[in-house]
Amino acid sequence: MAPRATMISAIMLCLFAATTVIAEDPYVYYTWNVSYGTISPLGVSQQAILINDQFPGPEINCSSNNNIVVNVFNNIDEPLLFTWHGIQLRKNSWQDGTPGTMCPIQPGTNYTYKFQVKDQIGSYFYYPTIGLQRIAGGIGGLRIFSRLLIPVPYPDPEDEYWFLIGDWYAKSHKALQQTLDNGDSLGMPDGVLINGQTARLDGRDKSLYTMKEGKTYKLRICNIGSKTSLNFRIQGHPMTLVETEGSHTVQNTYESLDVHVGQCFTVLITANQEPRDYVAVASTRFSTYFLDGKALISYEGSNKSASMFLPHAPITWFWSLNQFKTFRWNLTASAARPNPQGSYHYGQINITRTIKLVNSISADSGKLRYAINGVSHVDPETPLKLAEYYGVADKVFKYNIISDHPADYISKITVAPNVINATYRDFVEIIFENPTMSVQSYNLDGFSFFLVGMEAGRWSPDKRENYNLLDAVSRHTVQVFPNSWSAVLLTFDNCGMWNLRSENVENRYLGQQMYISILSPEKSNRDEYNLPVTQQICGIVKDMPVPPEQYH
Structure with a gap:
């Protein structure tokens, strides 16, 4: 009987192993060759950053809980990093792609990112984070489908299309970076692009997409630009909002949507108009200049040109504020949800800490700088996360040099890692408080938060009476209107070193960003991953022995 028992045990072990392999979440692999290339989206030839010779870059297409592996070959003449805008990277800020967490990929080398899109669905994008490279391209869409067993709250569309909209400069990113290094502002962009181009409506434009009459389509709209909020609309086609930044929404219908820098919306449109061409428009908002980008959408089988009467954008920022107030979380939808530690009933949780972040601007030294709570961030040579892991943080930066409750007026700016x-x-x-005259937009890596309040004026504790504590949308990017404030609630349940930054590229480059360090109190691998064996090492820790694993 012993041999038979041994054989049965062996078979059971094999079955267990097979089950373990099958149960592992699927992997999706990409290889990116990053290079310079010449493009002319505004009719002027310029150098751009291409991925696999594409601008915009290739889409990352995956489903909830997939493991994403991206092997990046850097063929440009500068160090390079990519960040995954809005992806929470549970326990894994090592793959966040910001200078505070990773050593850059040096020219002529490659690095393989590996991360999981845990408990997420929706429309996102990626972009390069070193210097002003985001202005030069290297940006693409990242879509996460719901798993087949989890239904979405609308019928499957006929097809779905990306609309990557954003302002665009005709100068190279190196020339623009030199402008900032000299202490000046970038000034106004030169145009607005939709998927890397803009239609001229001269009869020679090709349609970006084609629709079948009577069918419904899903559009994924992201503002991937550098500084300007945009209003997006399509001739004759109202849009039903179904998702934003990873959350299914109450399905309200809009003639147009204000999309602030870094934000994404997913909408449905139905091809129920006269078969002909129609124009999608993305135009600037809240700026002293007017620019727009256009794209043609055609009905299948039709050769009738689009009307030249384009729909107008709204005017005031109060309109945009009122539109924000109509966005509500769809509490009945079945889907992967952010904040897996259980803060869905966020209105019933006691607040343990209030942090007010006030942006400011200064040119006292003759050079332009932006700051948060009086500190204008600079990236040290050694990534903050590496310095912390190796136990030499005190040689690279100081914690908590800003106050949670800054003064109402901040005149002096300190330049240091924040x-x-x-x-x-x-x-x-x-609390994000904006005393300036321009719209601000912030993103927090590693988290989604509940955007519960947004009003004109200055924030005070009594403003909590106006918070939406029931169905505020869980998202990762927040706009702050001029002389206004926005309030978010979240649980710091994701250990790591996480970047909070202005989505305005000029502001971020000149210091309007910071990092939040959250350590595992139990030193548990359940809370945070150890330093990956493939991680690049640089700065003052480059030749130091690798410390023993911190989390067990």
Whole structure:
């Protein structure tokens, strides 16, 4: 009987192993060759950053919980990093692609990113984070489908299309970076692009997409630009909002949508108009200049040109504020949800910490700088996360040099790495206060938050009475209107070093960003991954022995 028992045990072990392999979430692989190339989206030849010779770059196409592997070959003459805008990277800020967490990929070398899109669905994008490279391209869409067993709250569309919209400069990113290094502002962009181009409506444009009459289509709209909020609309075709930044929404219908820098919306449109060409328009908002980008959408089998009467954008920012107030989380939808630690009932959780972040601008030294709570961030040679892991943080930066409650008026700016500590699983209120005359847009890596309030004026504790504590949309990017404030609630339940930054590229480059460090109190691998064996090492820790694993 012993041999038979041994054989049965062996078979059971094999079955267990097979089950383990099958149960692992699927992998999706990409190879990117990043290079310079010549493009002319505004009729002027210029150098751009291409991925696999594409502008915009190739789409990352995956489903909830997939593991994404991207092997990046850097064929440009500068260091390079990519970040995954809005992807939470649970326990894994090592793959976040910001200078505070990773050593850059040097020219002529490659690095393989590996991360999981855990418990997420929706429309996202990626972009390069070194210097002003985002202005030069290297940007593409990242879509996450719901798993087949989890239904979405609308019928499957006939097809789906990307609309990557954004302002665009005709100068090279190196020339623009030199402008900022000299202490000046970038000034106004030269145009607006939709998927890397703009239609001239001269009868020679090709249609971006084609629709079948009577069918419904899903559009994924992201503002991937550098500084300007845009209004997006399509002639004769109202849009039904179904998702934004990873959350299914109450399905309201809009003639146009204000899309602030870094934000994404997913909408449905139905091809129920006269068969002909129609124009999609993305135009600037809240700026002293007017620019627009256009794209043609055609009905299948029709050769009738689009009308030249284009729909107008709204005018005031109060209109945009009122539109924001109509966005509500769809509480009945079945889908992967962010914040897996359970803060869905966010209105019933006690706030343990309030952090007010005030942006400011200064040119006292003759050079332009932007700041958060009086500190204008600079990236040290050694990534902050590496310095922390190797135990030499005190040689690279100081924690908590800003206050949670800054003065109402901040006149002096300090230039230094800006890093604060946060306690794991604290439920936090962050107030973004904007005393300037321009719209601000912020993104927080590693998290989604509940955008509960947004009003004109200055924030005070009594403003909490106006918070939406029931169905605020969980998202990762927040706009802050001029002389206004926005409030978000979130749980710091994702250990790592996470970048909070202005989505205005000029502001970010000149210091309007910071990092939040959240450490595992139990030193548990359940909370955060150890330093990957493939991680690049640089700065003052380059020749130091690798420390023993910190999390067990």
